Amino acid sequence: DGGITQSPKYLFRKEGQNVTLSCEQNLNHDAMYWYRQDPGQGLRLIYYSQIVNDFQKGDIAEGYSVSREKKESFPLTVTSAQKNPTAFYLCASAGQGAFFGANVLTFGAGSRLTVL
Amino acid sequence: KQEVTQIPAALSVPEGENLVLNCSFTDSAIYNLQWFRQDPGKGLTSLLLIQSSQREQTSGRLNASLDKSSGRSTLYIAASQPGDSATYLCAVTRIKAAGNKLTFGGGTRVLVKP
Numbered sequence: 001d002g003g004i005t006q007s008p009k010y011l012f013r014k015e016g017q018n019v020t021l022s023c024e025q026n027l028n029h030d031a032m033y034w035y036r037q038d039p040g041q042g043l044r045l046i047y048y049s050q051i052v053n054d055f056q057k058g059d060i061a062e063g064y065s066v067s068r069e070k071k072e073s074f075p076l077t078v079t080s081a082q083k084n085p086t087a088f089y090l091c092a093s094a095g096q097g098a099f100f101g102a103n104v105l106t107f108g109a110g111s112r113l114t115v116l
Numbered sequence: 117k118q119e120v121t122q123i124p125a126a127l128s129v130p131e132g133e134n135l136v137l138n139c140s141f142t143d144s145a146i147y148n149l150q151w152f153r154q155d156p157g158k159g160l161t162s163l164l165l166i167q168s169s170q171r172e173q174t175s176g177r178l179n180a181s182l183d184k185s186s187g188r189s190t191l192y193i194a195a196s197q198p199g200d201s202a203t204y205l206c207a208v209t210r211i212k213a214a215g216n217k218l219t220f221g222g223g224t225r226v227l228v229k230p
Contacts, residue, residue: 035220
């Protein structure tokens with residue numbers, strides 16, 4: 001079955017530590033995205049990548065970093081510079097035509113990060 | 117800057133009643149609008165996508181309408197069932213938005229009581 005796998009599902013971090021959230025897709029999608037969701041709020045875009053070795057900042061990129069070395073993988077690192085990292089993180093991907101908004105996004109199941 | 121609002125934030129209905137969920141957006145220059153479903157602690161599932169040139173889309177018991185000029189979309193769910201309990205989010209894509217970036221509303225949390 002094709003889909004998006006996010007890991008870990010739950011992650012606890014002490015203040016000052018960097019953590020990396022994994023996102024892997026086997027849908028052969030070109031575009032991948034990271035969103036953050038806070039309780040009762042909509043999703044906010046952190047970073048997105050349209051092709052391998054290229055990525056762009058979203059609306060709330062400060063304190064986060066990404067890489068796109070392979071088409072299938074788009075890991076997100078939450079750095080110690082992120083002041084309020086406790087949230088639900090969602091990874092998504094979209095196939096050909098995504099640039100023009102023609103395709104729906106496919107989402108992973110999410111990773112919940114809690115800072116202790 | 118595009119803002120997307122969903123009111124009410126929460127809704128509770130008895131089983132069998134029709135659901136009406138509202139979404140409003142401030143900038144009518146959209147490429148498309150999508151409705152998603154999110155179960156607690158899970159990712160999002162796309163329900164319907166309406167292109168800016170369309171007025172409505174239907175899938176089974178779901179019907180979504182779009183009125184660009186007034187900046188509104190409505191999701192109708194007919195004959196609601198307890199399994200429809202979830203959070204429903206709408207999202208818009210701006211015209212010529214690079215990278216298919218979506219702007220999301222805060223969602224409406226729906227509870228269908230048996």
